[in-house]
Amino acid sequence: MKRIFFIIIGALLLWGCEKTIEFDGEMTKPYIVMISQPEADSVWMVDLSYSRFLLLSQEIKTIDDATVTMEVNGSIVSGSAQSLGDGLYNTHIVPQSGDTLTLRARVGDEEVVAGCRMPFSPTITDFHAEYDTSYYENWDGSSTYAECTPRYHFKLHDKAGEKNYYRIRMFFKDDDCEDCEIENLYFSIEDPLIYDEDVVVVILNEGENYFYGHSLMFSDERIDGTTHNIAIDNISQSFLTRSNNTVIIEVSALSRELYLYLSSLEAAENGDDLGFFSEPVQIICNVKGGIGVLGGMSTTTLTDKL
Amino acid sequence: MKKICIIVLMCLFGTALQAQGSVWGTVTDAQTGETLIGATVFDTLSKKGTSTNQQGRYTLTLNGDTAVLRVSFVGCQTQYFAISTHGNQRLDVQLNGSTTLAEVKIVGQRVEHVESSQASQVEIPVEMIRNVPVLFGETDVVKVVQLLPGVQNGGEGTSGMYVRGGGPDENLFLLDGVPMYNVNHLGGFFSAFNSDAVKNITLYKGSFPAHFGSRLSSVLDIATNNGNDKEFHGGLNVGLISAKCYFEGPIVKEKTTFSISARRTYFDLLLQPVLAIAMASLDEDEKVNAGYYFYDLNAKVTHKFNDRSRLYGSFYMGDDAVYAKYRFGYGYNEQDNMKLRYNWGNIVGCLRWNYELSPKLFMNVTGAYTRYRNDLSLTEESKWYDGNDISLFSAGMTFNSGIHDISGRVDFDYAPDPDHAVKFGGQYMFHIFTPETSSMKVEEHDSWDEIDTNFVLGQSKVFAHEVMAFIEDDWRINDRFKVNGGLNLTGFGVQGKFYPSVQPRLSGRVLIADNLSAKVGYAYMTQYLHLLSNSNISLPTDLWVPVTANIKPMTSQQVAAGFFYNLKNIVNLSVEGYYKYMNNLLEYKDGASFFGSSTDWENKVCMGRGWSYGVEFLAQKNFGKLTGWIGYTWSHTDRLFDREGQMLNNGKVFPAKYDRRHDISIVATYKFSERFDASATWVFSTGNAATLALQEFDPGTGGDYYNYIVPYVESRNNFRMPNYHRMDLSLNWHKNLKHGKRTLSLSIYNVYNRQNPYLVYESYDYSYNNASLKQLSIFPILPSLSYSWRF
Structure with a gap:
């Protein structure tokens, strides 16, 4: 009897704790x-x-x-x-x-x-690459192959006295293949002055406190007016075993509007990882009377033919 | 000009030149010996009066030859004393708690309501708190306070308090004068204050007296029982989810008393049958145990050395605990054990010495300690036997955060002449913040590996010093005008930076008629602490952090004005308007989360401004068969974050998430007979503001982001949830027993089963390719029974 009583009480409590019901939302006009x-x-x-x-x-x-x-x-x-x-x-x-x-x-x-x-193109100097080449045996021991891992360095000259916003992206192009499209490349940058990740995001992504992705945006908040060395590492791709490939690094200066717009899109995506516990993200737009962005960019392209 | 100056000076100090005598003493309850806070002592001849302080003490300096003192307190029989005012004399008064003359009972209340110089202040009778029906039948101090105008709750069933547009961290909760940080149990559904231990509650929403500081929006001053100094009493209460008991009595009759009360929930016991059902489907070698409970304990010892000297020691301890154990075994060969334990709660200890230095000067010396902790530990241990060796793997993780405060305070009450009541003093508080520390330990011993890893992650302790000095004077200018003016000086030192603050306070009253007064008040407040929290629920992961070299203290300036009226000695009416401007408020940046981490928190918040204005109406009846109040608030609360790099909502004004236009509460208790009474409450409030993306769009980034279609939030808190309303009912049957009195209570929460929204979210049904908005309601109609016995 005692057991039944406890089961009833327990079931009542669970039933009472949560109930989901349909809700009538008012439709709003499209923008x-x-x-x-x-x-x-x-x-x-x-x-x-x-x-x-x-x-x-x-x-x-x-x-x-x-x-x-x-x-x-x-x-x-x-x-x-x-x-x-x-x-x-x-x-x-x-x-x-x-x-x-x-x-x-x-x-x-x-x-x-x-x-x-429209922003001015970023000033880049001293672009150079280092290659680590490793040799491996094929699985059947018949031959060896080389794997080359590049590491890129360049200097970014930030103009003092003005707010500048940047984006670094990397691409890969197979020069032997005319029909092939340019592909995104993933890379890492470990530099707290341009990237300082939230520990929670690091834990969730099981990563370290450095950037890893195919597009890194940052402002000059911590490098204002300086010449800053940037090192790009851990480039992903199987193309590295092949020849006649070109690595393209795009360093773009973004207008403030575009930077805020793209950053808020990025924050919206990261915020999804934490769901209920993160603040909703408002996409920052500069279109009066509607949604969206008009934001310019100027790009300096660096290439390395492997 | 010279003559005018002389006349003004004579007016100001003229009374001081007349013959003066002081009468002072303590007002206590005749039955229990308990000191009475806020009892009124009034000379009916000179029309001068005062009220007792937190220690039940008063001082009244009088002119003339004789005085007729009227001493009154809510629920007690008023007593009159004819005295000579020549010289100083002590008059300790013991008030009897029963009378049949209702109109006599209310005199004190009327006088205080209309005559006090303090606007935006509400006294809440403890008896009323015990009668108001609440969730699971669990009497809750904070939830009753939420029913007052100007005070809003954080959400369905929660104890979060939002006062006049302020946040939940802007309220100063004082337990016997000592600040408490975490005032909630079970995610905020219950407050940490056990009503059995409470003697007096006063809420200040504005016009703060100068002796209070360090929070922007409110002060909830809670005094606990000293204990009966004549005989032993006690009580026991058993409810649906918790049981509590209290005992009080003399250790040395009329000299040393004690009071102790304790409460514990038994959710963990109720969960056992559910677990038993769940375990029936598990393997024989699997065992699961899990539960949750909270408890709190209040204890107080009072010692009276003599009529001039008393010592109080009070202690509070409250904890919430979640635990889970899982054991799994593969016969004799392998065994896994996992354990989780999560504790959070407060300890508050206080030692206070009262001493009468002279009839006109009274001193309080207080030493206090507060600790808030939040500790999580998770361990896993595996053992396996391969026929030859025993291998062992163990991993443990801990997470700790908390605050330790050590403080000392000296304050004085000084009554230099009949028209002045001066308070002055100082306080020093040493804060030790542990924002968060995580550690991990991994051990592995087998025939292949010997691994032993330890690491600690997190911030080191942050030390801060807070000092405060204050002076205030409650000055009765003449029969019509009375002002309370003061200055609160504070300073906060942290990370090598010192933030000083000068905070003027002023409130005044004009007596328009015997039963009608107008009051006005101004207060400047500064706050040096922030609560990092991401949701409306009070989670144990919420972290208190101090201001830093970059994050400035929050400040507020508030003006309030209103009329206070006593209707035929039956009902106290008040209507008050306020405007509050707040600066350096914090809001979280878009996408920011503090869940489990305060690291780098300064980069996740923005600083901005806010303002709130509104009108509050209160009609309160504390006497007779029908008691209760009707409260209504119309208010408007906005935020503006438009500083460079700190922008939110595109730098435009947006409503605060606790902005509610209308708030109504009706509380009524009717005593049908000595054996039966009933209480009901009805609350209505405009729906909470929430941020909801009502439109979606194609961001046109060419696949740079995973989300092809992005939700578009037009502005922060752009969406209103449906209005909230609810009725609760409580029926109480009393019976006198041979030893004491028993009460059987039936409480019904949400009588008409209103499905109030707790949160709204978008739900997508992939099967039907259909999106819908849904709301989550958590408390339907909830009946509960409780049994109490008092002796």
Whole structure:
């Protein structure tokens, strides 16, 4: 009897502790999403779409009938952008470093607008590589093969007295394969001045306190006005056993708007690891009247042909 | 001009030139000998009065030849004393606790409500706390305080307190004058204060007197029982989830007393049948045991050396504990043992000496120790036998954090003349913060390896010094005007940096009529501690950290004004408006989490500003068959984080997460007879603000991020959960027994089974390709029974 009594009490407690019920959320109006990340010396493109209410599982709707107007240094550039379909707009405009850009898109009665300044390309010097070559026997002992692990060094000159934002990305290209696409490369950088990871994230990722990924963004907060040595290590890829490959390192200067936008996207993704215990992330946009970003970048490309 | 100055000086000091005499003493309960806090001593001839302090002591300096003193206290029979005011004289008063004249009982309350110079202050009768129905029938001091206007709870069933737009870490909880850090049990569903041990509760929401400091939003001053100095009494209470008991009595009659109360939950016992069912499906060699409990213990010893000197020693200890054990064996060959133990809680110890230096000067010397700890240990041990050797693997992990405070305080009450009651003193507090320390130990011994690894990760201790000096004067300018002005000077030294703060406090009262007054108050407050927490739930992983060289102290300035009215000696009415501006507030950056780690916490927070304004209405009836109150608050609380590098919400104003427009609480107790009474509460509040992404979009990053579609949060706390409302009911049957009195109570929490939202989240059903918003409700209708016996 006593046992039954305890079971009933226990079951009642468990039943009472949690109950999930349907909730009626109010549908909110979609925003115009305008994404444009012009790169210096490249054609300026714009992507337009609508956001969707989170409870709708329909496809994201692109906008192909917008009137897109672009201004460079305060002057409207003649000839509106051409729709390429799928929400993409192409122009003949090639922004330069230091240009001030304004972008407007009108869809019916709605207009969204954003502005940014194109950053100057980062100044990089002393780029050089070191190679560690290891030799291994094939599994059947018939021959040996070499594995080459490069380590890259360069100096980044940060301009004093202004806020600068950077991004480093690495790619790999197989020069023997014309049809092959450029692939992302994963790499590591151990440098607390440009990357200082949260211990929790380190534990969750079972990693160490250094960056490992294919895209590292950082601000000049701790290297302002200095010439900073950067070392790239632990490059992943099986291509290293092959020849006629090119490693491409892109060091980009990002406008503040683009840096904040991309950083918040990154934070949103990392925040998912901690779910309930992390603050929700607000994507930082600079599009007035809508969502998205107009943020420029200028890139210095370093290549190493293996 | 000279004449005007002379006239002003004569007005100010004229009374001091008249014949003066002082009367002083202690007001106690005639039955228990317990000192009464807040009892009113009032001269009906000169219309001057005062109230007793935390030690039940008063001093009244009087002019004229004679005085007729009226001594009153809530629930006690008022007594009158005709005395001569020539010279100094001691008058200790013992008030009887029963009377049939209801209107006599309320005199003291009316006088205090209307005449006090203090705005934004509420006294909560302990009897009312014992009657209010609450969760699982467990009487809870903090949950009753949450029913007052201007005070909001943190969420369904929790003890988190949000006062006038402030955060949960901005409340100073004083237990016998000593600060307590973790005031919650079980994730905040219960407070750490056992109502059996409590004698008096006063809440300050603004216009803080100068002798309080170190928190921005409120002070909850809780005094515990000294113990009956005449005879032994006790009680026992058995409820659905916990049992508690208390004992009090004289050690040496009318000289030394003790009071002790203890409480423990038995969730762990209730869990046993569930575990028994779960274990039935396990292998024979598998064994599981797990549980949770909390307990607290209050003890106090009081010794009266003589009429002028008393010593108090009080002690509190409370802990929450989670434990789990798992044992698994493969016959004789292998055995695995895993153990988890998680403890968190407080220890508060205090030694206080009261001494009357003279009839006009009273001294308090206090030494105190507070400890908050949060300890986790996890061990695993494996043994296996391969026929020849025994191999052993063991791994252990610990996580510790906490605070130790050692403090000393001296304060004085001085009544130089009939119109002034001065308090002054100083305090020094030494803080030792252990933000967090983790250690790991791994041992492996077998025929191949001998591994022995130890490492410690975490921050070292942080030492901080906090000093405070204060002076305040409760000055009765004339029959109509009374002010309480003071200055609180504090300083906090940490990491080689010293933060000084000068905090002026001022409150005043104008008596418009005998039963109507207007009050106004201003307070500047500074706070040097922060609570790192990521959710509305009070988790043991929440960490207290001090300000640093980079994180400045939080400050607030608050003005409050209101009218206080006594309606026909039956109901106290008040309406109060306030505006509070807060600076250097902390909010967590987007994506930041402190779960299990405070490392580098300064980089995870932003500093900004906030403000809150509102109007509070309270109608309170403490006497008669029907007692209770109706409280209503209209308020608005915003945050603005727009500093460079500290920006949140794109630098725009956003509502604080505890911003609630309307808050209503109705509390009523009706005494049908000596044998039966019933209580009911109804609460309503605007839904909590939460951050919810209502739109999603394609970020156009060309696959740089895993999430192809990204949720878009328009602004922080952009979403309102549905309104919250709930009714609770309590029915109490009393019976006098041969020895004492028993009470059988039936409590029903959430009578009409309202499914109030605890949190809202997006849920996706992949089978039907369908997304939905869901809310989690945690407490449906919950009846509970409790039995108590007092003797």
